[in-house]
Amino acid sequence: MPITPAANLSLLWSELPYLDRFDAAAQAGFGAVEVLFPYDVPAKETQRALLRNGLELVLINAPPPNYTGGAPGYAAIPGGEARFAHDMRRVWRYVEALRPKMVHVMAGEAEGPAAAATFVENLKHAAAEAPQGVTLMIEPLCPQAKPGYFLNDYAQAADLLAAADAPNVALQFDSFHAQMIHGDAVAVFKKYRQSIRHVQLGDTPDRGAPGTGAVDFDALFSALRAGYDGFVSGEYHPGGATEDTLGWVAALGE
Ligand SMILES: O=C(O)C(=O)[C@@H](O)CO
Numbered sequence: 001m002p003i004t005p006a007a008n009l010s011l012l013w014s015e016l017p018y019l020d021r022f023d024a025a026a027q028a029g030f031g032a033v034e035v036l037f038p039y040d041v042p043a044k045e046t047q048r049a050l051l052r053n054g055l056e057l058v059l060i061n062a063p064p065p066n067y068t069g070g071a072p073g074y075a076a077i078p079g080g081e082a083r084f085a086h087d088m089r090r091v092w093r094y095v096e097a098l099r100p101k102m103v104h105v106m107a108g109e110a111e112g113p114a115a116a117a118t119f120v121e122n123l124k125h126a127a128a129e130a131p132q133g134v135t136l137m138i139e140p141l142c143p144q145a146k147p148g149y150f151l152n153d154y155a156q157a158a159d160l161l162a163a164a165d166a167p168n169v170a171l172q173f174d175s176f177h178a179q180m181i182h183g184d185a186v187a188v189f190k191k192y193r194q195s196i197r198h199v200q201l202g203d204t205p206d207r208g209a210p211g212t213g214a215v216d217f218d219a220l221f222s223a224l225r226a227g228y229d230g231f232v233s234g235e236y237h238p239g240g241a242t243e244d245t246l247g248w249v250a251a252l253g254e
């Protein structure tokens, strides 16, 4: 599969009602989209929006459904195993209807060895019950965007992936978080390339569109073209009309 651009419909076209964003993405030329939290509407409605636009769904997040104000996941919370298992049952129902290729499993707010062990066990269980063809993703989130979040470093993610040791658990690389955490998103991409199965784009420090901040996108896109063949999703705050921020789609292919 070549590099395929995708639009994150939780951040792009956020001024439109949720279901209208699918139409806007298709009109802008996208064939693939991702949605962080599709749980506020029945899966059938999202399914219809995908179908009427011929769009492929790349990724959804594992709950919490109440992301705005709710805890950012339970996978790494010691004692939260039952809640995690309950959440995953809901995720699988949405996966069955929407057929995303990937599910980002959110860790939650925690720290220390017990949290790491809990995260690994929960990932193993979820990986064993994931439908064929669905990959579970883990993603380090920077403290500036997600204070207290357990998974906040790419070396930590590599250790967790090694401990989970499952072929359907992989790393989600986000240029915004990688640059904020480690200061050089390109170096992070190259170092962890073998574990990366999904790429998201945003610039620092404000999570703006590619080209508005400090990430070296020329170098990142060269590195992607040199050996990455998955989806590359715009996950940033457009700060205006989304259509005016899509120069990265053409630049990816140059
Ligand atoms: O915040 C990000 O970056 C993400 O990719 C989300 O999946 C977290 O909800």
Ligand SMILES: [Mg+2]
Binding pocket: 139, 174, 200, 235
């Ligand atoms: Mg991301």
